[in-house]
Amino acid sequence: MMVRCLRTAAVLSILFAFTRAEAIPAFAKKYGVSCSTCHSAWPILNQVGQNFRDNGYQFGLGKDDPVTLSNAYVPLAIRATGAYQYTKITNQLTDAGNTDVKTGGVPTPGADFLLAGTVARNLSYLVVAAGFTSDEPAAIESAWARVSNIAGSSWLNVRVGKFELDLPASSHRGVSLLADYAVYGATNAGIPFNLGENQTGVELDGHNANSGTRYSLSVVSPNEDPGSSGAWSSPTVYGHVQQAFDLSNTVVPWARVGLFGAMGRLPTTFETSGGEPMYGTGTKLKPFKRAGADLTAIFGYPSTPFLVNATYVYGKDDEALGGDPGNSFQGGFVEVNWVPVSELEYDATPWLVFARYDAVKYKTGPGDLSGVTAGVRRYLALGPRASMALHVEFHQDKVKGASSDFTSGDPLDVTTQAVMLGLDFAF
């Protein structure tokens, strides 16, 4: 039952996630370029943006160093979303029986404050403070420093701090404001590890000149690390390699394939203090693993892309960490982002249509999830200073056995539906 509840909580927590997506207009301000330089549609990164990011927030042309900039330049960006949201969740347990929860309103908007840039040539940083609401107090979501192009090689870059793993699709830069990628948080043992959450540790990464070939290798203590004893708490290794293909035709001009995986170990026994497990005393580490593959392709003309990302993940947590013996899961998502037009205007790409299908299936027990997300963004401004988008989105998912019947205790499926209409802005 605990595992079931954790899975349910994971599903429900995907709602009210208004400020998850990152984009950094400070870079557009620094270089005088439009958001569409680095984003297929804000906040989805395109290959130029990927290359800029891989280079340590540098274009490498002598204008990256802050000493070349006006003293008035501040590498600060702000992101917030104000929106109406209506949510319906079925089969929720109350003291009086099962009921459907239906509620709407404008949640208190959270905000992201992003500081990012270069300290000097090949030295870059990012600090993101997020939250600032009564429900979600301010917290450091990301904070890292990076040394790029070590020994003059783009294949050697090191990042230290709290950062997002190099995922097939960024959880923090996804376009959906309602739903995270469900498979990132899937677990058959109820462990807190979530691929989509930022982790603390060290990353070694590299790429070729246009980021067509890339790798990332991270050693981290996973999010919500319970704390094991030893030189590296709850050691977890994550790796991802990608290879892109410039096919230079107007049907499928570009495609990329990738392989990724994570292996970690979490403690199962702890010393206690006041009956509570004491951080840093965990022993008897047991393994968990994730492995997957990703395929990204552009259909149509690259400047007005019909971008498809299909990602598959297999996962297994040791039964000593919880859950049913021998259990495992597999799942993934297929995501489509379509920019239908690009015009010779300063708001060149005014529309984004997006849709996603998520699925997670467990070998045994409850928790199987299937969900769809779809929406449209109409960019009201998309210039070199700031952006604002009218965002309309619908999400529905169904989780098998995530609740139980009040009288019989039999498992019940939970269906969540949410719709939102809001203004999303970044400056």
Added chain:
Amino acid sequence: MTRTRFLSLVALAVLPATALATPPDAEAAKRGAKAFGRYCISCHGTSGDGRGPSADWIDPRPRILTSGTFKFRSTPSGELPTDDDILRTITNGLNHTYMPTWRALTELERKDLVQYVKSLSPRFAAEPQGKPVAIPPRPKFTKELTAKGKEVWNKVQCASCHGDGGKGDGGSASTLRDDWGYPITPRDFTSGPLKVGDEPEDLYRAFQTGLNGTPMPSFAESITPEESWALVAYVRSLRKD
């Protein structure tokens, strides 16, 4: 020479320039407009007139693409660049400027952008594009060659703009303007690569072609290829970083 061949040569000689022009590929240019709207107009403006919303505060100012005047070419002074010249600038970007590298774009987009950039200036429909200047094999850069380059430096009076030490602080540096009247700074040869690249051939090419739209002339008629390589050797010796 046969009579037929003679008449053919005469006919070629009297053909209007438009007949030899290589106007942009219309279909590729139409596609390239989409990429231009997405990536280029913030600086170069919606019509390519160099008056995008960021143009006023970036230095050097963005190229006025409607003029058909391009600094970085492989073609003789005053002539239009080749498609490969434009593609090279788009792909590699320009050092010390706000023109980033666009090598992460697909080759299809970059080539389409070349055609769209050509469509912005009527010159490409009216004039032939130039032929690349020949670059002889790079010699070994010896002390003797560098010393000879110093003589060439003095002969063509590079110091009047670039300064005695090559720092871009020559006597006339503060008076220089480009063809549109904007102040322009001579290259500081002591620091960093050229805008167009960091290979010796990039310097050689610049000496031969000059930089259209700027006070930097072509020395193709005033120094020999050997002297040009010697000047390359000397200018590279000025580099301090």
